[in-house]
Amino acid sequence: MSDRLLSYNEAIDEAIRQEMSRDSSVFIMGEDIVGAAGRPEFWEDLGGAYGKNRGLIMDFGPERVIDMPVSEMAFSGAGVGAAMAGARPIVDIMFIDLIGCCFDQLVNQAPKIRYMTGGGYDCPVVFKTSYGGRAIPGLPKGGGAGVHHSQTMYSVVAHFPGLKVVTPSTPYNAKGLMIAAIRDNDPVMFLTHRFLGSIGGHVPEEDYTVPIGKAEVVREGEDLTLVGIGGTTSLCLEAAESLAADGLEAEIVDLLTLNPLDEETVYASVEKTHRLVVVDEDTPVASIGRDLAARVAQNRFGYLDSPVTTVHSADTPVPYSAALEEHLPPTAEKIVTAVNEMLVAV
Amino acid sequence: MAIDIDRDKLTWMYRTMRLIRRFEEKYLELLNSGVPFGTGHLYIGQEAVATGVSAHLRDSDYIGSNHRGHGHCLAKGVDPIAMMAECYGRLTGTNRGRGGSMHITDARLGVLGVNPIIGQSMAHAVGAGMAINLRKGDDVAVSYFGDSAVGCGVFNESINLATMMNAPVVFVCENNQYAVTTPVEYAIAGNIIVRPAAYGIPGVKVDGMNVFEVYEAAGEAVERARGGGGPSFIEAVTYRYEGHWIKDDHTKYRRKAEVDEFRARDPIAALKKRVVADKDLTEKDLADVDAEIETLMDEMVKFSEESANPEAAELYEYVFSESTAGDLA
Numbered sequence: 198m199s200d201r202l203l204s205y206n207e208a209i210d211e212a213i214r215q216e217m218s219r220d221s222s223v224f225i226m227g228e229d230i231v232g233a234a235g236r237p238e239f240w241e242d243l244g245g246a247y248g249k250n251r252g253l254i255m256d257f258g259p260e261r262v263i264d265m266p267v268s269e270m271a272f273s274g275a276g277v278g279a280a281m282a283g284a285r286p287i288v289d290i291m292f293i294d295l296i297g298c299c300f301d302q303l304v305n306q307a308p309k310i311r312y313m314t315g316g317g318y319d320c321p322v323v324f325k326t327s328y329g330g331r332a333i334p335g336l337p338k339g340g341g342a343g344v345h346h347s348q349t350m351y352s353v354v355a356h357f358p359g360l361k362v363v364t365p366s367t368p369y370n371a372k373g374l375m376i377a378a379i380r381d382n383d384p385v386m387f388l389t390h391r392f393l394g395s396i397g398g399h400v401p402e403e404d405y406t407v408p409i410g411k412a413e414v415v416r417e418g419e420d421l422t423l424v425g426i427g428g429t430t431s432l433c434l435e436a437a438e439s440l441a442a443d444g445l446e447a448e449i450v451d452l453l454t455l456n457p458l459d460e461e462t463v464y465a466s467v468e469k470t471h472r473l474v475v476v477d478e479d480t481p482v483a484s485i486g487r488d489l490a491a492r493v494a495q496n497r498f499g500y501l502d503s504p505v506t507t508v509h510s511a512d513t514p515v516p517y518s519a520a521l522e523e524h525l526p527p528t529a530e531k532i533v534t535a536v537n538e539m540l541v542a543v
Numbered sequence: 544m545a546i547d548i549d550r551d552k553l554t555w556m557y558r559t560m561r562l563i564r565r566f567e568e569k570y571l572e573l574l575n576s577g578v579p580f581g582t583g584h585l586y587i588g589q590e591a592v593a594t595g596v597s598a599h600l601r602d603s604d605y606i607g608s609n610h611r612g613h614g615h616c617l618a619k620g621v622d623p624i625a626m627m628a629e630c631y632g633r634l635t636g637t638n639r640g641r642g643g644s645m646h647i648t649d650a651r652l653g654v655l656g657v658n659p660i661i662g663q664s665m666a667h668a669v670g671a672g673m674a675i676n677l678r679k680g681d682d683v684a685v686s687y688f689g690d691s692a693v694g695c696g697v698f699n700e701s702i703n704l705a706t707m708m709n710a711p712v713v714f715v716c717e718n719n720q721y722a723v724t725t726p727v728e729y730a731i732a733g734n735i736i737v738r739p740a741a742y743g744i745p746g747v748k749v750d751g752m753n754v755f756e757v758y759e760a761a762g763e764a765v766e767r768a769r770g771g772g773g774p775s776f777i778e779a780v781t782y783r784y785e786g787h788w789i790k791d792d793h794t795k796y797r798r799k800a801e802v803d804e805f806r807a808r809d810p811i812a813a814l815k816k817r818v819v820a821d822k823d824l825t826e827k828d829l830a831d832v833d834a835e836i837e838t839l840m841d842e843m844v845k846f847s848e849e850s851a852n853p854e855a856a857e858l859y860e861y862v863f864s865e866s867t868a869g870d871l872a
Binding site: 261263265268270273277281282283286301302305306310311312313314315316318359361381 | 607641656663677678704863
């Protein structure tokens with residue numbers, strides 16, 4: 198592993214730069230990804246509304262780094278059309294909460310292109326967006342962004358055959374999954390956790406891919422399996438330390454891809470540990486966490502020594518007040534509590 | 544209008560319009576004889592629009608189409624035999640039986656797809672235009688949509704974006720005056736043709752029953768787009784002779800006098816009359832085309848009837864790709 202440290206956002210930016218250098222058909226478009234559109238004197242320092250793409254336009258020019266008007270429907274659809282016409286667009290949708298404005302393109306158009314054309318067209322578009330906004334270890338509790346800028350919502354997009362959905366959890370897998378997403382011939386939703394952006398990690402300088410559709414065992418253990426998704430993987434690691442102090446060794450599977458979902462890695466872990474807790478920051482109803490729980494209950498029932506358990510965000514919209522919001526998402530403490538309740542329930 | 548179109552092009556126009564008409568009539572005929580088509584939206588009456596536009600397009604140009612798209616595809620050059628086989632759900636169809644009438648595509652001809660979610664293919668055409676600009680090409684993308692799309696949010700977003708990006712897109716509004724049963728004057732506020740001016744792009748309203756008017760307007764728009772002049776807008780006022788879809792009885796919401804008025808201005812009859820009167824083509828030339836199309840129709844039906852269906856084992860094919868650009872690199 199490389200000694201070099203990058204933040205999660207820097208790792209994604211590096212992946213985009215390397216792919217744009219490698220392949221001239223790759224371009225990126227979204228709202229405020231450059232900032233100050235049409236005013237080059239501001240470009241060098243701005244790098245978009247959140248500074249995530251600083252300097253990108255200086256290296257690749259305004260033909261390939263393109264600020265969009267507030268038109269999620271048009272530019273998501275333009276991403277689909279450009280992908281069908283031979284380009285490899287990265288469509289930056291500022292927040293996952295905005296997908297209602299372009300839902301048709303995300304779920305009705307992009308995922309169906311290959312299937313409904315009988316393989317006639319590829320649709321190699323990346324929809325990059327951000328989710329979450331609540332308590333993460335080491336960061337202020339409560340994002341304070343309210344109901345429309347804090348949701349997780351990934352289960353909604355994980356529902357559609359043909360749409361790949363990835364949820365990187367570290368700078369390393371964020372870079373590798375972004376490169377894999379850009380090279381993939383199918384539409385990929387690349388979901389970044391809003392509060393993971395500044396976390397650091399070791400990232401090799403060279404380009405590499407982390408395979409889409411493959412989960413990763415990030416901690417080995419014998420006593421139970423914790424499944425983390427994006428932002429909750431670090432919570433699982435924290436909970437595992439606490440459980441270890443009580444003599445329980447948790448194995449942790451970082452799901453990384455929500456669709457197509459790597460059941461086999463989860464099954465293999467459950468066959469070994471006989472217990473499963475899925476930690477999903479989305480709200481519980483019709484969620485990916487419960488979907489995974491159902492798959493394990495249906496297909497590995499005979500291996501289970503305890504009821505399959507899930508830890509989700511509260512089934513409410515996201516409140517503004519930090520005093521409420523801090524109680525909303527999964528935490529390491531809630532995971533430990535869920536594990537203890539599961540063991541008692543045997 | 545003086546006709547400054549050569550004989551080959553006039554023959555192509557007649558052949559294309561006649562092919563569309565006969566394809567659609569055959570579709571209805573087959574349906575009535577018991578062929579279990581899922582659905583279908585016939586282009587009969589609107590043939591002059593796709594024909595007048597496609598007369599300026601080459602294979603590498605793109606089109607985005609709507610649910611009433613058979614005519615757009617045939618005019619762009621899609622094989623009617625593969626199209627009909629697709630409507631039969633056959634493996635030999637344009638989409639290997641996965642798309643059907645409302646999703647005909649052809650990647651070799653830039654046919655991005657018949658697309659029945661109103662207005663959404665406008666954004667695809669803009670994206671194709673952006674891809675053309677990215678590779679510094681001189682192809683164009685045509686976006687076909689109906690009067691009802693004018694009321695959609697994606698209409699505004701797509702034209703705004705195309706204009707901003709100076710994308711080589713020709714927006715063709717086929718105003719056939721009905722959204723299912725709802726008349727345009729009820730559903731669309733103001734005038735359609737004043738809208739392009741608000742985006743600062745050229746717009747022209749033409750008689751969509753007259754292939755020469757469409758041809759002239761489309762020629763200017765396509766040339767502008769190819770030359771880097773950005774998007775244009777054409778409103779072609781036209782009429783569908785049949786119902787919204789194959790089992791829709793349009794007499795329940797349209798007055799007979801109105802239908803008769805448009806039928807009296809039939810675009811194929813008008814073209815025929817004109818080319819014969821001007822001695823560009825003879826009755827015999829036209830009859831030869833008709834005969835050739837009838838042979839094609841027979842071949843088309845035979846092929847579709849005899850083609851195999853997809854196998855059940857193929858159900859999961861094409862959900863995801865099996866290769867990536869990484870494999871190719």
